Amino acid sequence: MRLWLFLRFWSLLWHIGLPVVLAYLWKRGRKDPLYARHIGERFGRYPAGLPGSVWIHAVSLGELRSAVPLIRGLLDRGETVVTTHFTPAGRREAERVFAEEIAAGRLMPVWVPVETSWAYKRFFKTFRPRLGLVMEIEIWPRMIFAARAAGVPLYMCNAQYPTDSMVRDARFGIRPALMRGFSGAFVKSELQARRFASVGVRNIAVTGELRFDQPIPAAQLAAAAAVRPTLGPRRVIAFASVTEPEEALFLAAARELLSRRTPPIIVFIPRAPERFGAVAQAMTEKGVLFARRSQRLDGRLAPLSQAPMDVLLGDSLGEMYFYLALADRVVVGGGFQPKGSHNIIEPLALRKPVLVGPHVQTIEYPAVEAIAAGVCQQTSADRLVQHVLTWPDPSPETIAAFMAAHSGATARTLAAIAPLLRP
Template sequence: MPDTSRPTPLYHLYTGASALLAPFAWRKVAQRLGAYGVTPERQRERLGHATLPRPNGQLIWFHAASVGESLSVLTLIARLGEMRPEAEFLITSGTPTSAELIEKRMPPRCRHQFPPLDSRAAVDRFLAHWQPDLGVFVESELWPQMVVRARATGCPLVLLNARMSDRTVNAWVKRPDTAGFILSQFNLFVTQNQKTADNLRRMGAAPDRIRPGSNLKAVSAPLPVDQTTLQQMQTALGDRPLWVASSTHAGEEETVLAAHAQILKTLPDACLLLVPRHPDRGDTVETLIRDAGLTLARRSGGEMPTAQTHVYLADTLGEVGTWYALCPRVFMGGSLLEIGGHNPFEPAQLGATVLTGPGYFNFAESYAEMIAEGAAFEAANAEAIAARVTTWLGQSTELEVACAAATAYIARQSDHLDKTAAALIELLPAA
């Protein structure tokens, strides 16, 4: 049985190497933040120098890697704030983009800082200032010294929304003493799915500290909807049959356009609202549409669809919530190739049912549940996509049942949110 009570030689090797490499890591990080326009003062947050005072009272610290992980906890923080009106919150995330978005959407009594580099000096400086009463690490963002040194202060720790790749799990399993030591620092693991719970046990986590949960993205606040744009699109499209293909990648639009060509044979006035994952591919996607013999209008050019528009190319950022509110038939890209799929909860939160290709491994358990409940459907090629969309366009009853199932699935996830919030509150020291 591995001894998890003390640091291992590998951990000591890591701490020594991090001390040597810290100046080089700092130089690289500072350059990257500076290139984005982050001030020198805020850059020094990566060295543990706080730019905000610590608030009075209990402080719950959330650490996340990037945009998706950071935004996924905002709804949980808001719920915790309702349950504990005296609590204060800190979010740390490493990317300028995540910092920008978090600061626009933060709930009350919340603030953002960049996290310290994983060196002893930076981490200790950070902890000495903020003195968190509870630390919550989101998804797979585990920095050994940050974890170990935070726990050494007496701060209870949680790994929330935990998920790990098979490669990461296999690497840790080969080092059972170190894996057990790092995992022993956590008081609680809340996993996205049963597979991650099983993997944590393999890695040496105490079974009584593991609690399977759900994906926090399922309970995030719905995407914003611009009512003016929504009404303009409804007027422009009228009663035309409409479907959305969202977050498509290079190599997927050809299949989506082939599906739409088949749909047009049955429903010649149908319109496809195509939303590339990366809007800067707009010119490339326009060429694909024209090569397919289809007409288009482009959102980035300020155009609106007309009666002659086969495809409306929505090559802009920040409007996808409006498109989901406009149309309840959504194909989610990133799934026809081995990309891993994209978030099915966002369309479902706005009342839409979801169609996906087979490559949705990043959301495997959630999609499996939604498919089993009739809230989502799988289609592997253009023919299958066309068949499902044509059915939805022609049979309102079947579409209504699917949308209702998607709405019911999302509603059930709020129970997980309340249970997770309650579990975190239980770990807070007595005030």
């Protein structure tokens, strides 16, 4: 009865709030026009479909990137794929990475429908997916129960159940009931399997973390190798995926590092593209000698200038591996505010030592294991500069061994999916 009442309230809330959703998309569309395009898809109206596809819901950029190896594996096995997204960053990445497959009619990226039963009914009527995979732990009630009504098996994929979520759910208890609506879960670790099982989720398989299998773009590594000598002998510290609440902290840390007798070069990469201009303005006001990537380098990442600079502002999308490859060590943002840290696997894949903030519940796996292995250092705002300067570098061999021990999630996930795709 409690779940039934919640679903009725949830549906009422979404129907009443649809004008607010449209206003939100219009407002965001003023900064990023893609938000305001293909609006019909938000309501389940699609110009075409790919019936019989595997459906992968990757809400934004990080989720899509984690899904790339899995999607490649499905395509290699002859499957067609439809990906759903909420943000332009996720959709653009799908369009960029899978441009050939989209042109060949083997993959279609679209907007995820709004949380109403009728919008999802149209989605399932158009695409008739054989299987649905929700990346990470996106819990959308109407998505879950509309999939059940349509007879589509829906699984959590690359899933984890963070500690803070479990604490909240123990108080309110509605999310475990929703998670039991999934057909099952492909989870990151044995610990995560036990957590999902403890709230009644069935059909759990431990498949690992898909991000360990992400392809590394060779062109970006080659470009970084060419650019790095132009930066001189100074060490390079990357501040990656800096969120808006952390910008002041990281700017202060950058200025303190630059005041040292042998200052490093800082690569400063804001998390959200709409923050590029604001961060540039803040650096200008604080007298930081910086250059924007869009002005310092051309479209192929070749230098346009070799003028002196202390900070390279990463004002581009899809070039994270280039920025990380320039660095000697990397501080990953997100974890210095309560929402939690962003992905540490990309720098580790390049054998770069990583520092994170105190809030790592969003990347509990593999952050706990990486910290224990000595390839990641957890720090705090007041000790950030100290640890950047003094934490001993783990050897590349140590980082390589850690990566090897945790790879292979794509093959395990494909093996778990295979029985579900049989006719």
